[in-house]
Amino acid sequence: MSQVLVVTSGKGGVGKTTSTAAIGAALAMNGNKVAVVDFDVGLRNLDLVMGAERRVVYDLINVVQGEAKLQQALIRDKRLDTLFLLPASQTRDKDALTSEGVARVMDELREHFDWIVCDSPAGIERGAMLAMRHADVAVVVTNPEVSSVRDSDRIIGMLDAKTAKAERGEYMEKHLLLTRYDAARAERGQMLKVDDVLEILSIPLLGIIPESEAVLNASNVGCPVTLVDGDSAPAKAYIDAARRLEGEEIPMVVPMERRGLMSKLFGRRAA
Amino acid sequence: MANKAQQTRAAIRFRGRSFLATVLAPELPLDEWLAELDKLAGRSQGYFASRPVILDVTGLAITKRDFTDLIETLFKREIKVMGVEGADPSWLGFGMPPSVSGGKQTEILHKPSAEPPKQQGFVERTIPSLLIEQPVRSGQSIIFPQGDVTVLGSVASGAEIIAGNSVHIYGTLRGRAIAGSTGNAAARIFCQKFEAELIAIDGLYQTADEIDPSFRGRAVQAWLANDKMNMAALA
Numbered sequence: 001m002s003q004v005l006v007v008t009s010g011k012g013g014v015g016k017t018t019s020t021a022a023i024g025a026a027l028a029m030n031g032n033k034v035a036v037v038d039f040d041v042g043l044r045n046l047d048l049v050m051g052a053e054r055r056v057v058y059d060l061i062n063v064v065q066g067e068a069k070l071q072q073a074l075i076r077d078k079r080l081d082t083l084f085l086l087p088a089s090q091t092r093d094k095d096a097l098t099s100e101g102v103a104r105v106m107d108e109l110r111e112h113f114d115w116i117v118c119d120s121p122a123g124i125e126r127g128a129m130l131a132m133r134h135a136d137v138a139v140v141v142t143n144p145e146v147s148s149v150r151d152s153d154r155i156i157g158m159l160d161a162k163t164a165k166a167e168r169g170e171y172m173e174k175h176l177l178l179t180r181y182d183a184a185r186a187e188r189g190q191m192l193k194v195d196d197v198l199e200i201l202s203i204p205l206l207g208i209i210p211e212s213e214a215v216l217n218a219s220n221v222g223c224p225v226t227l228v229d230g231d232s233a234p235a236k237a238y239i240d241a242a243r244r245l246e247g248e249e250i251p252m253v254v255p256m257e258r259r260g261l262m263s264k265l266f267g268r269r270a271a
Numbered sequence: 272m273a274n275k276a277q278q279t280r281a282a283i284r285f286r287g288r289s290f291l292a293t294v295l296a297p298e299l300p301l302d303e304w305l306a307e308l309d310k311l312a313g314r315s316q317g318y319f320a321s322r323p324v325i326l327d328v329t330g331l332a333i334t335k336r337d338f339t340d341l342i343e344t345l346f347k348r349e350i351k352v353m354g355v356e357g358a359d360p361s362w363l364g365f366g367m368p369p370s371v372s373g374g375k376q377t378e379i380l381h382k383p384s385a386e387p388p389k390q391q392g393f394v395e396r397t398i399p400s401l402l403i404e405q406p407v408r409s410g411q412s413i414i415f416p417q418g419d420v421t422v423l424g425s426v427a428s429g430a431e432i433i434a435g436n437s438v439h440i441y442g443t444l445r446g447r448a449i450a451g452s453t454g455n456a457a458a459r460i461f462c463q464k465f466e467a468e469l470i471a472i473d474g475l476y477q478t479a480d481e482i483d484p485s486f487r488g489r490a491v492q493a494w495l496a497n498d499k500m501n502m503a504a505l506a
Contacts, residue, residue, distance in 0.1 A: 157409065202424065
């Protein structure tokens with residue numbers, strides 16, 4: 001059974017693309033055949049984060065419009081042979097995505113992959129709606145600050161109303177991924193705490209990704225953070241999150257990067 | 272009711288209210304119809320004097336000139352047309368009554384007589400209610416002018432509940448709650464945890480800044496008394 005996962009947030013710059021790459025790679029490391037799909041047509045980034053920007057020939061729009069076959073557009077990752085990228089087009093805009101075309105591409109992807117991870121554009125317009133449209137599971141990426149939390153809340157409402165699954169009257173599975181979390185700042189009250197965010201959004205927690213230089217470094221070298229160094233704190237958190245998505249129960253940990261501080265164990269059960 | 276706080280401030284109120292209007296639908300030829308109208312008006316003096324009138328010209332084969340003449344003729348008879356239904360939009364320029372639509376059929380409470388028109392009151396007092404079992408997310412609005420709204424979850428920042436009667440929230444109210452939206456001053460707002468951005472009852476509203484901060488995070492009810500918003504902690 002293939003699963004379509006949408007990584008979404010409403011707000012821009014919270015870490016959707018980084019998380020898509022990291023979770024996609026982590027799922028592939030666990031032996032799944034994974035396609036990561038960039039829906040941010042016109043502002044594509046996933047190819048850069050995956051280090052595949054120099055190998056893009058055809059893109060999602062070409063496939064949606066029938067100008068190229070899916071197999072021609074998919075780019076196999078150089079490090080993991082079960083990980084594929086379907087890049088977005090940089091020269092077109094989101095109006096080039098037709099809902100019938102997207103539905104057809106998603107159906108075709110389901111035939112070939114275990115996991116299809118869709119990187120949603122920011123906002124609540126057409127691109128974001130089409131990215132979430134065919135999802136079975138949603139990962140809502142949120143930073144611990146009020147504007148991100150409110151935008152996430154808006155997106156959760158749309159996941160429950162505008163997706164194909166919701167329209168069929170089925171329950172849309174949603175998980176919260178808290179990114180750029182700094183436990184020390186949260187403790188000082190400069191950032192929302194995990195419990196505050198969970199109370200407001202009331203969806204299960206998938207993982208807490210610490211604010212870390214490792215994430216930025218990974219983007220710069222064009223490699224998902226989970227593939228650069230599996231022992232870094234954010235990589236560990238993403239790997240755990242991916243295993244939770246596969247149904248494993250793993251205790252929730254807030255990984256700390258500061259020296260001398262022990263990892264803080266939260267008594268919360270995984271999503 | 273230990274934490275009763277009275278707010279004294281002149282507030283601008285926005286209210287939705289429905290009024291009963293008499294609809295006149297002229298028929299051709301207009302001369303004969305006007306003569307009929309004069310006869311009717313003659314029987315009950317001043318019937319049209321203080322009565323809002325909507326002119327329904329739907330499907331009437333007349334020109335713009337006929338239409339302006341008709342409005343003028345009616346004005347001379349002290350029939351003040353406050354709105355027009357079914358007219359060509361190009362007829363309704365400056366100085367003409369605005370276009371209206373979406374009127375609902377209702378019984379005429381006062382047939383032509385010398386009696387002054389009375390205000391329409393509530394006939395029935397059965398209050399329907401709407402139950403929302405999920406949290407209300409940012410950007411969603413629940414609009415239920417018929418009666419009460421009960422929300423089992425929380426109402427997020429940027430979400431709103433608009434009810435004709437009372438609003439009951441068993442989670443945290445972070446967004447807006449608007450009770451008594453159809454002009455019901457007896458409506459109230461109840462919530463388990465108060466973090467609201469704005470509350471309003473019968474058009475009288477208060478933003479978070481104007482509300483006593485001691486109510487934040489508590490179980491609270493709000494109601495109107497003498498056109499003032501009152502709030503009290505629940506238990």
